[in-house]
Amino acid sequence: MKLYYHPISGHAHRAHLFLSLLGLDFELVEVDLLKAEQKTEAFLKLNPFGQVPVLEDDGVVIADSNAILVYLATRYGDASWLPRNPAGAAAVQRWLSVAAGEIANGPATARIINLFRKPVDPADAIARAHRILALVEASLAGKEWIAAGWPTIADIALYSYIARAPEGDVDLSGYANVGAWLARVESLPRFQPFIKSAVGLAA
Template sequence: MKLYHHPLSGHAHRARLFISLLGQAAELIDVDLASRAHKQPDFLKLNPFGQLPVLVDGDVVVPDSNAILVYLSKKLGRTDWLPETPAEAAAVQRWLSVAAGDIAFGPAAARLVTVFGAKLDAEAAIARAHVVLRRMEDALAGQPWIAAPQPTIADVALYSYTARAPEGYVDLKEYANVRQWLARVEALPGFVAFQRTPVGLAD
């Protein structure tokens, strides 16, 4: 099993984290984003969208971080991480959509400005980040995990960019439930940290 990733990509960390939480062995292959290796023909054969991460498992190629989480859960029969009851499966899918939408356009986008110098509207991204963080804060009121009584791939999908939101000038101090949830994820056996950068509020 191989995972094409970059250490500063939250999407890539999402996949790496889940592989580690599952106790699976995988070869990590760094893709040099600065040299645009992800836009070269060899990589585009793996993922025509030219994005990280990509999981290669034998003859199976799985691009997209959330797709990787689903693939590994299904392959390994881990219904604890991806429940099969209709209500819980729907709850997990809802938060995967949040990770792909509100998180990507909120805290992830704000961090893109500071870490990668992306030409995005930082103020708008920070505002969107606080909207989704408030929704997460409310969802975590009275429950330890976002979608089920136990941690699921929804928690994995939301973790990386939420944890590093301060790098994009998104302050987490008003979100006690979110901060406690981050600590619970970090206490899981097999947890691997997302590389920090000295930017934003972390500077």
């Protein structure tokens, strides 16, 4: 099994994290985004969208981080990671959509602006980040995990970019429930840390 990734990508990290949590044997293949290796002919055969991560598993190729989480949970995980009952599966899917939407457009975008020094005003991304963090904070009130009474791939999908939100000048200090939840994810067996960058509030 191979995971094509880049260490600063939160999308790639969520796949890397879940592979680690499941205790699977896999090879990391770094794709140099700065050299545009994700746009080469060879890589585009794996993922025509030209994005990491991509998972290769015994002839099966899965692109998109959330699709990889679903694949791994279904093939290698037990039903706790992705509940098989309709209501449980829907609860997880709701947060996968949040990870692909509000999280990507909020804390992830604010972080990218700082990491790559993009000449873009980060105010909108930071405001979006605080709006979704307020919803996550409220959703975690009285709960340990976001979609069920135990960790699911919804928690994995949300973790990386929320954990590194300060790199995009998004202050997490006002979100006590989120902070406690991050610590719980980080205490899971075989947790794989996400690389830290000295930018934004983390500088």
